[in-house]
Amino acid sequence: xxxRLGAALLLTGVALVPAARPALAQTVAGxxxxxxxxxxxARPTLPGSVADEATxxxxxxxAINGLGDDEALQGALSLDDDRVRExxxxxxxxxxxxxxxxxxxxxxxxxxxxxxxxxxxxxxxNHESTRNGDGSRESRTYTETGLKGTLTSDWSRHQLTxxxxxxxQKNISGSGETEPRASIDADLRLDIxxxxxATLRAxxxxxxxxxxxxxxxxxxxxxxxxxxxxxxxxLEHDFGILRGAARVDLERYAYSDARLSNGGRLSxxxxxxxxxxxxxxIGYELSPALVPFIEASLGRGRYDLRLDSNGYARSYDTxxxxxxxxxxxxxxxxxxxxxxxxxYRFDDARLKxxxxxxxxxxxxxxxxxxxDVTYGLSTxxxxxxxxxxxxxxxxxLSSRLTxxxxxxxxxxxxSSLTLRNYPSGAASNDQKVWLAGAGLTYDINRYxxxxxxxxxERTMNEGGNSTNVARIGVGLTLRR
Numbered sequence: 327x328x329x330r331l332g333a334a335l336l337l338t339g340v341a342l343v344p345a346a347r348p349a350l351a352q353t354v355a356g357x358x359x360x361x362x363x364x365x366x367x368a369r370p371t372l373p374g375s376v377a378d379e380a381t382x383x384x385x386x387x388x389a390i391n392g393l394g395d396d397e398a399l400q401g402a403l404s405l406d407d408d409r410v411r412e413x414x415x416x417x418x419x420x421x422x423x424x425x426x427x428x429x430x431x432x433x434x435x436x437x438x439x440x441x442x443x444x445x446x447x448x449x450x451x452n453h454e455s456t457r458n459g460d461g462s463r464e465s466r467t468y469t470e471t472g473l474k475g476t477l478t479s480d481w482s483r484h485q486l487t488x489x490x491x492x493x494x495q496k497n498i499s500g501s502g503e504t505e506p507r508a509s510i511d512a513d514l515r516l517d518i519x520x521x522x523x524a525t526l527r528a529x530x531x532x533x534x535x536x537x538x539x540x541x542x543x544x545x546x547x548x549x550x551x552x553x554x555x556x557x558x559x560x561l562e563h564d565f566g567i568l569r570g571a572a573r574v575d576l577e578r579y580a581y582s583d584a585r586l587s588n589g590g591r592l593s594x595x596x597x598x599x600x601x602x603x604x605x606x607x608i609g610y611e612l613s614p615a616l617v618p619f620i621e622a623s624l625g626r627g628r629y630d631l632r633l634d635s636n637g638y639a640r641s642y643d644t645x646x647x648x649x650x651x652x653x654x655x656x657x658x659x660x661x662x663x664x665x666x667x668x669x670y671r672f673d674d675a676r677l678k679x680x681x682x683x684x685x686x687x688x689x690x691x692x693x694x695x696x697x698d699v700t701y702g703l704s705t706x707x708x709x710x711x712x713x714x715x716x717x718x719x720x721x722x723l724s725s726r727l728t729x730x731x732x733x734x735x736x737x738x739x740x741s742s743l744t745l746r747n748y749p750s751g752a753a754s755n756d757q758k759v760w761l762a763g764a765g766l767t768y769d770i771n772r773y774x775x776x777x778x779x780x781x782x783e784r785t786m787n788e789g790g791n792s793t794n795v796a797r798i799g800v801g802l803t804l805r806r
Contacts, residue, residue, distance in 0.1 A: 447804045503547065550581045
């Protein structure tokens, strides 16, 4: 079997305007990325995170160890989630998630009893140009309106954080598919004792598949929309030098119809499925800065229809394990790295098992004051819709960089490389996706910011045509 290796370098700060797609589950406003796993009550969020320190997300304390809010690193960290992760809908094998969302919001927020609401409204003007390998070109100019907010409790014990965001696009000229998306996530941390913490999670997310996704419908004017519902519960406890954690995650994926060029609709209901995963983990504290760990998980993916449109039973069982180390050297360097193995066995004997090495990790590095670098690794399952094909394991390497040129001016750089490898004999071709971008954010004042971004994406299909997409955009963000 051939596996896929992916790389994605993304920015902190405001995501590239033309491609600003917060993660389905995949990125939350104000979520810190420096937190290390286990005992959120005893170990608060680490300083030095590039996220908004004024609105910490308690779920991030568990996210980096694969026991936090599921929604995988899904292919990318937060530049353009759909394009970078290329339809990585199932989530990472271990549930590791990069929750870093570096959208700056220094406004004080709106007090609501024991809660603080931090809303923001953004409006951008963008231009996108697409050149296909067959020589055809397509371009569009469009506006994008984005609304996001974070509601955080101010309690002496426990914490509830609700984050939500939605983006709507409207074409002004040219042609091209719009890309609406939205998400809302709620995380409740319960500080049972100083050494024991429980976490309850719930979320919903929507986005639309991109035309370059492996499971995209050919000649569709509007690709299928993906609705994702999630529930989760976790428990963490410190046993002296040992740290234990367990988590249960439930997810549902529901797909809308795709609209065809002839005006008809194509149902994709045979992709609707439920996924349940149970994960356990134990770590050994060699020192406060170094904690080796081992982790194992079992799961089941069950499709609503026993047989898909091609007559295949695609429900599957999962088994995975990994070992790694947590690193905490303070605000300058912290994170986690791990190596493991996963296997996916399908109910239909005609579908080959997917199995292979998995890599997971998230590293936060601040070499200089005002400069933040984030590196991430994840492994993701991509279920296939092609007759006779199982899918692929997707490996993603991601990183991003921001630098404060001045107190009110932040520069961002990004690049990514994704390698999608299918098992030998598969009908699907290997694919490479390269993405690069740059941007600036200027804080006019604490309530208003001006942004400018450019990005370039190239999708290369082995033995087939390539697609090139260039984007540029400027916008304003109002914060309260």
